[in-house]
Amino acid sequence: MPERKVITGNHAAAYACKSAGVEVVAAYPITPQSPVVEKISEFVESGELPNTQFVCVESEQSAISAVIAASQMGCRVFTASSANGLAYMYELLCWAAGSRLPIVMCIATRALGAPWSVWTDHQDAFSVRDVGFMQQFVESNQETYDTVLMSYRVAEDPRVYLPAFVSYDGYILSHTTMSVQIEDDDKVREFLPPLKHHLNLTDFDNVHSVNPVTPPGLTIRPEGNTPGYYEFRYSMQKAHEYSIEIVEEVAKEFGEKFGRYYGNGIYKSYQADDAEVLIFAVASVASESRGVVDTLRNEGLKVGLISLKLYRPFPIEHLRKAFSKAKLVVVFDRDVGYGVEGILCAELKTALYAAENRPKIRGFVVGLGGRDITADQLIGGVKLAVQEQEIPEVEKNTHVEFIGVHLEELGFKKEEF
Amino acid sequence: MVRTKQDDAFEKNVARTILASMQTPAVGEAGNTGEWRTMRPILHNDLCIVVKSGKPTCHLCWMYCPEITVSREIPPVFNYTYCKGCGICATECPTKAIEMVPEKEAPSCEGNEGGEF
Numbered sequence: 001m002p003e004r005k006v007i008t009g010n011h012a013a014a015y016a017c018k019s020a021g022v023e024v025v026a027a028y029p030i031t032p033q034s035p036v037v038e039k040i041s042e043f044v045e046s047g048e049l050p051n052t053q054f055v056c057v058e059s060e061q062s063a064i065s066a067v068i069a070a071s072q073m074g075c076r077v078f079t080a081s082s083a084n085g086l087a088y089m090y091e092l093l094c095w096a097a098g099s100r101l102p103i104v105m106c107i108a109t110r111a112l113g114a115p116w117s118v119w120t121d122h123q124d125a126f127s128v129r130d131v132g133f134m135q136q137f138v139e140s141n142q143e144t145y146d147t148v149l150m151s152y153r154v155a156e157d158p159r160v161y162l163p164a165f166v167s168y169d170g171y172i173l174s175h176t177t178m179s180v181q182i183e184d185d186d187k188v189r190e191f192l193p194p195l196k197h198h199l200n201l202t203d204f205d206n207v208h209s210v211n212p213v214t215p216p217g218l219t220i221r222p223e224g225n226t227p228g229y230y231e232f233r234y235s236m237q238k239a240h241e242y243s244i245e246i247v248e249e250v251a252k253e254f255g256e257k258f259g260r261y262y263g264n265g266i267y268k269s270y271q272a273d274d275a276e277v278l279i280f281a282v283a284s285v286a287s288e289s290r291g292v293v294d295t296l297r298n299e300g301l302k303v304g305l306i307s308l309k310l311y312r313p314f315p316i317e318h319l320r321k322a323f324s325k326a327k328l329v330v331v332f333d334r335d336v337g338y339g340v341e342g343i344l345c346a347e348l349k350t351a352l353y354a355a356e357n358r359p360k361i362r363g364f365v366v367g368l369g370g371r372d373i374t375a376d377q378l379i380g381g382v383k384l385a386v387q388e389q390e391i392p393e394v395e396k397n398t399h400v401e402f403i404g405v406h407l408e409e410l411g412f413k414k415e416e417f
Numbered sequence: 418m419v420r421t422k423q424d425d426a427f428e429k430n431v432a433r434t435i436l437a438s439m440q441t442p443a444v445g446e447a448g449n450t451g452e453w454r455t456m457r458p459i460l461h462n463d464l465c466i467v468v469k470s471g472k473p474t475c476h477l478c479w480m481y482c483p484e485i486t487v488s489r490e491i492p493p494v495f496n497y498t499y500c501k502g503c504g505i506c507a508t509e510c511p512t513k514a515i516e517m518v519p520e521k522e523a524p525s526c527e528g529n530e531g532g533e534f
Contacts, residue, residue: 072437099437159433198436208439213447222443227435238432242425 119370
């Protein structure tokens with residue numbers, strides 16, 4: 001029987017691993033991710049996960065190395081990290097993706113140092129966008145549980161074989177309790193059958209070495225022509241491109257089986273059908289925007305929300321459709337592509353460049369390092385964008401706008417300049 | 418060029434076929450890696466447990482060599498064509514029978530690149 005529990009986002013991720021029957025877990029503790037692995041280690045210790053090996057490691061780099069090795073042995077694996085720990089994994093994340101290993105890992109998002117911070121923003125998750133992992137953002141603990149299960153299914157699909165991140169906001173979700181339905185193991189098993197890996201190094205009758213030095217050109221080996229680095233990376237890009245339809249397919253199947261849908265599995269829309277102004281955001285910023293949409297609608301503004309769930313691969317076609325009727329898009333980024341602008345904003349602009357309808361796009365940076373994002377601030381951002389949408393100078397502005405930076409209190413006065 | 422369904426089918430097939438880079442192990446895949454060596458392991462027979470006992474007893478050098486360049490013979494023989502001179506064998510040897518000698522000063526350095534075993 002499915003069980004309803006009131007648990008934190010971290011524990012929701014741990015329960016998802018339990019339901020998925022992960023075989024090897026290795027992780028190194030970092031705030032705010034630590035309780036995920038603490039819970040999994042409790043499951044292993046108490047015998048609730050009898051077939052799971054929990055590997056204690058000395059760093060994040062070792063953690064991801066351990067799960068890469070276990071995945072190459074054909075095991076279903078899990079790890080999790082945040083911010084600086086995730087950055088320490090960076091090299092190995094590239095190896096995991098390059099080897100097309102179906103690793104699922106959670107990111108409890110947190111601001112990257114310096115200065116030292118343990119609070120949330122999305123900089124860490126966006127910083128690993130190009131390693132080759134798939135990536136999904138979530139808005140609730142139930143969505144964390146469900147998305148981990150869906151991510152295993154997609155990652156292990158023989159049409160995909162790509163690792164996946166599931167990112168949830170540090171503290172806002174990781175340490176906040178919500179009601180979460182934990183599904184029956186048998187039912188999860190039907191949805192998520194045992195892993196059939198393309199790689200299994202435990203087959204000693206057919207010994208292979210993985211990832212040898214791979215030159216720019218093809219290599220002629222006893223077994224025939226083997227691909228060069230270029231072909232492997234071409235294949236990885238193509239796998240990303242064609243995995244979007246599989247993410248959609250899996251989300252649909254998940255909904256039919258468990259009765260929970262998250263938009264179309266790619267993005268979640270709220271009051272978007274007749275909206276002239278659309279807010280575009282992910283995770284906690286998107287959650288906060290829902291109330292903002294209601295408030296602005298009561299004031300007579302036709303506002304809606306597109307909350308992006310699948311960030312990598314970036315669903316360009318879906319987004320072109322989603323914004324096909326909008327006149328103005330307001331993007332709230334809890335991250336910055338330093339030297340450019342909000343990463344989500346920049347990517348949306350790229351995606352809509354070739355769209356038939358090209359709405360005006362106004363981007364704002366909000367809430368870095370856990371700075372509270374209030375509904376009033378978001379409302380202010382939307383209203384400002386609406387008021388100024390016809391001013392060409394505003395549209396051509398190349399300077400990034402931050403909302404909620406407290407400079408007056410620090411003694412900076414504009415009128416002095 | 419306008420994309421066709423054939424393009425999709427073709428690319429999907431590539432994406433599902435070219436996965437992890439694997440190879441059947443082959444000797445000398447990366448060239449004669451012994452050329453990278455700056456320190457050469459030299460075995461002192463008088464200290465080696467294997468030589469003294471005349472039996473395949475210790476052989477930690479053979480077990481620990483990451484490049485499979487130490488043979489499990491009596492005495493153990495180094496394959497200088499592929500030995501990179503990492504010194505793990507010398508570190509692991511319990512009786513310090515393996516000495517790491519700078520390549521320049523190594524005995525019979527010229528014209529001795531070992532061989533296959």
